[in-house]
Amino acid sequence: MTDRTAYVVDLPEDQTYSGSAKGAPDKGFERIWDAPPGIRYLSSVSHRVVGKRFLVTGFIFFLIAGFLALLVRTQLIVPDNTFLDSETYNQVFTMHGTIMMFLFAIPMLEGFAVHLIPLMVGARDLVFPRLGAFGYYCYLFGGIIVLSSFVFDAAPAGGWFMYVPLSTSAYTQDLSADFWLIGITFAEIASVTAAVEIIAAILCTRAPGMSLTKMPIFMWYLLVTAFMIAVGFPPLIIGSILLEAERLLGLPFFDIALGGDPLLWQHLFWLFGHPEVYIIFLPAAGMVATMLPTFVGKPLFGYGFAVAAVVTMGFLSFGLWAHHMFATGLPVMSLTLFSAASTMVAIPTGVQIFCFLATLAQGKPRMDVPMLFIFGFLFIFVLGGLTGVMVAAVPFNLQAHDSYFVVAHLHYVLIGGFVFPMFGALYYWMPQFTGRMMSEAIGRWVFWLMFIGFNVTFFMMHLTGLRGMPRRIASYPEGLGWDRLNMLSSIGSYILAAGVVLFVFDFFWHQRNGLRARRNPWGAGTLEWLYPPIPPGFNFHAIPEVRSREPLWDQPELLDRPAREVEGALRPTIDHRRETMGNDPITGAPMQIVRLPHPTWVPLISAFGLALGFGATLASAYWLVAVGFAIALMGITAWVWEPSDSGVLRDSGLRGLRLPVNVVDTRSHLHIAVVGTMLISSALFASLLFAGLYLWNTQPHWAETTPPAEPLMAGLALVASLAVLLLGWASKRAAFGAKVTPVIAVDLGLAVSAAALGTLLFFSIRAVDPYGSAYAAVGWSLFAFVAGYLAVMIYWSLINALRKAVGAVKPGQMLPNLLIGTFARVVAIMGGATAAAYLLAGSAL
Amino acid sequence: MKGLTLGIAKPVLLWALHFATMYALISAACAPRALLSPEHLVLTAVAITVVFVVLQIIWMWSAHSKGRRPGLTPDAFALARAAWWSGLISLIATIANLTPVLILPGCHG
Numbered sequence: 011m012t013d014r015t016a017y018v019v020d021l022p023e024d025q026t027y028s029g030s031a032k033g034a035p036d037k038g039f040e041r042i043w044d045a046p047p048g049i050r051y052l053s054s055v056s057h058r059v060v061g062k063r064f065l066v067t068g069f070i071f072f073l074i075a076g077f078l079a080l081l082v083r084t085q086l087i088v089p090d091n092t093f094l095d096s097e098t099y100n101q102v103f104t105m106h107g108t109i110m111m112f113l114f115a116i117p118m119l120e121g122f123a124v125h126l127i128p129l130m131v132g133a134r135d136l137v138f139p140r141l142g143a144f145g146y147y148c149y150l151f152g153g154i155i156v157l158s159s160f161v162f163d164a165a166p167a168g169g170w171f172m173y174v175p176l177s178t179s180a181y182t183q184d185l186s187a188d189f190w191l192i193g194i195t196f197a198e199i200a201s202v203t204a205a206v207e208i209i210a211a212i213l214c215t216r217a218p219g220m221s222l223t224k225m226p227i228f229m230w231y232l233l234v235t236a237f238m239i240a241v242g243f244p245p246l247i248i249g250s251i252l253l254e255a256e257r258l259l260g261l262p263f264f265d266i267a268l269g270g271d272p273l274l275w276q277h278l279f280w281l282f283g284h285p286e287v288y289i290i291f292l293p294a295a296g297m298v299a300t301m302l303p304t305f306v307g308k309p310l311f312g313y314g315f316a317v318a319a320v321v322t323m324g325f326l327s328f329g330l331w332a333h334h335m336f337a338t339g340l341p342v343m344s345l346t347l348f349s350a351a352s353t354m355v356a357i358p359t360g361v362q363i364f365c366f367l368a369t370l371a372q373g374k375p376r377m378d379v380p381m382l383f384i385f386g387f388l389f390i391f392v393l394g395g396l397t398g399v400m401v402a403a404v405p406f407n408l409q410a411h412d413s414y415f416v417v418a419h420l421h422y423v424l425i426g427g428f429v430f431p432m433f434g435a436l437y438y439w440m441p442q443f444t445g446r447m448m449s450e451a452i453g454r455w456v457f458w459l460m461f462i463g464f465n466v467t468f469f470m471m472h473l474t475g476l477r478g479m480p481r482r483i484a485s486y487p488e489g490l491g492w493d494r495l496n497m498l499s500s501i502g503s504y505i506l507a508a509g510v511v512l513f514v515f516d517f518f519w520h521q522r523n524g525l526r527a528r529r530n531p532w533g534a535g536t537l538e539w540l541y542p543p544i545p546p547g548f549n550f551h552a553i554p555e556v557r558s559r560e561p562l563w564d565q566p567e568l569l570d571r572p573a574r575e576v577e578g579a580l581r582p583t584i585d586h587r588r589e590t591m592g593n594d595p596i597t598g599a600p601m602q603i604v605r606l607p608h609p610t611w612v613p614l615i616s617a618f619g620l621a622l623g624f625g626a627t628l629a630s631a632y633w634l635v636a637v638g639f640a641i642a643l644m645g646i647t648a649w650v651w652e653p654s655d656s657g658v659l660r661d662s663g664l665r666g667l668r669l670p671v672n673v674v675d676t677r678s679h680l681h682i683a684v685v686g687t688m689l690i691s692s693a694l695f696a697s698l699l700f701a702g703l704y705l706w707n708t709q710p711h712w713a714e715t716t717p718p719a720e721p722l723m724a725g726l727a728l729v730a731s732l733a734v735l736l737l738g739w740a741s742k743r744a745a746f747g748a749k750v751t752p753v754i755a756v757d758l759g760l761a762v763s764a765a766a767l768g769t770l771l772f773f774s775i776r777a778v779d780p781y782g783s784a785y786a787a788v789g790w791s792l793f794a795f796v797a798g799y800l801a802v803m804i805y806w807s808l809i810n811a812l813r814k815a816v817g818a819v820k821p822g823q824m825l826p827n828l829l830i831g832t833f834a835r836v837v838a839i840m841g842g843a844t845a846a847a848y849l850l851a852g853s854a855l
Numbered sequence: 856m857k858g859l860t861l862g863i864a865k866p867v868l869l870w871a872l873h874f875a876t877m878y879a880l881i882s883a884a885c886a887p888r889a890l891l892s893p894e895h896l897v898l899t900a901v902a903i904t905v906v907f908v909v910l911q912i913i914w915m916w917s918a919h920s921k922g923r924r925p926g927l928t929p930d931a932f933a934l935a936r937a938a939w940w941s942g943l944i945s946l947i948a949t950i951a952n953l954t955p956v957l958i959l960p961g962c963h964g
Contacts, residue, residue, distance in 0.1 A: 222860055223930040314933040318863060318940035325867035326948060329874045341885035341962040346955030347877055354948045361940070596857050707886040 043548035053609040055139035061125025068118035075109035087500035089488035099484035100167035107170030119293040120204040129538035132217025134590040137679045145203035147617030152197025159189035166190040174264040174275045191254040206686040208236035213595035214679035220556040221598040231296025234324040242285035244693035249278030261787040269712025270784035280331035288327040294431035304534040305381040311368035319361035326355045337411045352402035379453030383434030390426025415475025441543035446524030452516040459509030466502025470495045535560025541573040552578035602673040605655040616645030657822025688836040702788040718852025719774045727770035731842035733763040742831030745824040757811035768800040862938030866945035885962035900956040915942035
């Protein structure tokens with residue numbers, strides 16, 4: 011897979027490169043991994059700490075959103091109710107949906123992923139602990155921004171989808187939509203950082219011998235989900251930025267009077283919104299696929315089928331977005347295309363469900379509380395899937411559109427597909443967090459209250475919907491046949507809420523009174539149960555070799571002795587650093603030793619700076635915006651300036667195998683992360699291109715009357731992009747060499763060519779008025795987007811050059827050149843595509 | 856192993872490409888700009904679909920033969936089986952993408 015051999019230095023064990031010994035020589039192995047005490051706990055970057063933060067914060071948001079749902083149901087319990095006025099009702103249901111989708115579901119799955127991935131794949135921590143901590147703080151601050159809108163009496167009221175033109179300045183003059191757009195965009199940083207982290211962690215830090223097909227099935231689900239986040243979230247991020255730019259700067263992206271199109275927002279939103287459902291469902295299904303074999307006592311039936319189904323679902327789910335737009339007047343042929351894809355997705359979903367059922371058929375399952383929730387999932391989700399096939403049919407969809415039938419369907423899918431598995435997972439993995447078992451007796455009450463409450467609430471909504479009740483209405487007159495059904499739905503919601511409250515009680519109760527969990531309390535086969543709960547902060551004294559998909563079932567040497575005595579890699583801690591094994595992404599063969607950071611304030615400071623910048627935008631305090639972003643830039647610079655550890659060979663502890671530290675290799679975790687980041691960046695860029703193409707195709711008059719870009723400058727920009735491409739390639743080649751100083755010329759060349767490309771693109775579009783038409787505004791957005799990336803490239807290249815000039819880089823430590831080489835080539839393609847788009851837009855086409 | 860792993864993703868990538876192409880063709884024919892006539896839409900869509908379907912079938916056959924090689928490790932067998940199933944689902948989905956163009960008389964039904 012790698013194209014050349016990395017340059018490494020075989021130093022004696024007692025020597026390191028100068029500047030790289032940033033470990034803690036005075037501390038033993040266990041103390042190196044200790045979480046810092048007191049206020050410094052906030053500087054912890056350990057996956058165990060960050061994962062718990064995600065889970066606790068996400069659950070608190072769940073409780074808040076659940077409370078808002080109860081307000082909605084109380085308002086609708088009787089006809090003509092005046093419990094909430096219409097405006098408050100709009101705010102309540104908008105915030106309910108927003109919090110559930112953005113601040114609860116995704117962060118909860120991130121919490122499980124962050125906490126469980128290293129334990130399940132045999133790593134001591136996530137591969138980018140600081141990125142995980144940074145993502146968490148972005149999520150927390152973004153959530154606080156969204157929630158604080160209540161304090162300022164400016165809670166969003168336009169629905170969780172923020173449709174235009176309702177959410178434009180003309181119809182929402184207060185700050186409510188800005189709170190939503192800025193807060194959610196900020197919180198989404200956590201999602202995309204988590205995607206990069208999950209991809210790199212699963213592909214690059216598995217235990218020795220854990221090939222892709224020996225990974226726990228949950229890892230396949232998370233891997234596919236992470237790729238979906240990387241491709242699915244960018245359209246919403248771009249849409250949100252365009253809408254905020256329209257509100258803040260007056261750029262007419264969605265203004266029909268200037269060639270904009272409100273449907274463009276719907277396309278961008280649902281390009282995210284529909285895959286989002288699968289992003290939520292897939293990890294939950296992965297949890298089911300992990301728990302089910304434990305309670306049946308047999309391996310998952312059809313591992314290969316399940317993997318194929320998950321991968322195909324990941325792709326097919328992107329072909330469904332317009333089925334949320336069936337009533338918007340799209341051509342019937344388009345509707346049918348999306349209807350076909352929507353129906354098709356039932357096939358891989360069905361394959362997965364049959365894998366679960368076949369696993370159940372292999373034995374008699376133990377009916378512990380997590381298993382009850384799995385049955386709840388199967389029952390509810392299958393019903394939601396069946397109504398999903400119904401609404402995939404265009405004629406039925408047009409009848410049921412915007413009715414309570416759709417509300418019932420989406421809750422059957424999301425609560426059945428995520429909330430029930432999540433509660434099962436909380437019961438199952440709780441010993442990992444608290445060291446104690448939650449109560450079986452209380453758990454059964456929790457399940458039955460939730461199950462009965464859920465079905466009473468939402469099954470009725472199918473009927474209210476079929477009787478014609480529209481969604482989002484604050485009250486209804488009596489005598490339409492909706493009264494009793496709404497009453498029953500509201501009563502059901504209180505029963506459901508009682509189940510959740512009982513769970514919260516059990517959570518606090520079990521921490522004092524729950525039975526202490528023994529080693530592997532459920533008899534599971536996966537690696538996270540190797541240690542008695544709670545596992546130590548470093549996860550593994552030595553990272554065991556894995557030869558099976560269920561190592562605790564098939565490798566007796568793992569459980570026949572105390573966990574700390576299990577043999578494996580990296581038992582010696584030569585450099586007193588936090589480190590874990592790095593592997594070949596496909597085969598799982600050991601490839602490198604990955605050095606991990608110690609606790610640091612940098613993620614918190616960087617996220618705080620960004621939060622200040624985003625928050626100050628709301629207050630129109632632009633000097634504070636600059637201060638915030640300057641703080642973030644300083645934090646990120648401190649982050650990347652750390653002395654490099656790469657290029658030294660060390661004993662891995664595996665039969666004398668010596669491995670390089672942070673090797674310069676295209677299979678390394680950092681390079682995989684850059685590839686993941688560029689996938690996200692490409693999806694962002696593609697979303698902008700889509701916007702331009704969409705407007706060009708649907709608003710031909712405006713495309714033709716918008717003045718063209720300057721063709722000579724655009725042509726020169728195309729040439730400059732070629733220069734960036736070539737220098738990116740040269741930088742990648744140089745990374746594998748032994749000579750450091752000459753590479754400074756490549757770094758400076760990259761900076762100069764990037765500056766030239768940005769300047770030429772600016773002069774290409776300079777004469778076009780961004781306020782003249784939506785089409786022109788998209789042209790400027792393309793420039794601004796590429797210019798942002800070019801600025802990053804210039805900054806990064808100069809730092810690389812400076813580090814070499816001051817002697818901070820030794821031979822074998824030029825991994826940053828490999829990384830920027832890949833980055834530069836993708837940016838060059840984006841820059842070239844922008845220049846080509848300017849040329850084509852100005853031609854006869 | 857790398858080839859077998861990519862074999863799972865290849866057929867669905869092809870489906871995604873086919874879906875995007877069909878969407879683009881329908882948009883080209885049915886949006887106000889009307890770049891394609893209905894006849895050209897049908898001809899282009901059918902021709903492209905035939906190519907994609909043939910590719911899908913070749914990949915399925917390839918995954919099938921890889922899965923029957925003697926001395927295959929269980930890991931490789933699991934990957935080959937996953938690739939075959941991924942190919943089958945993608946093949947059906949690719950054909951499904953073409954149906955609107957074939958069965959509807961025009962953009963607006």
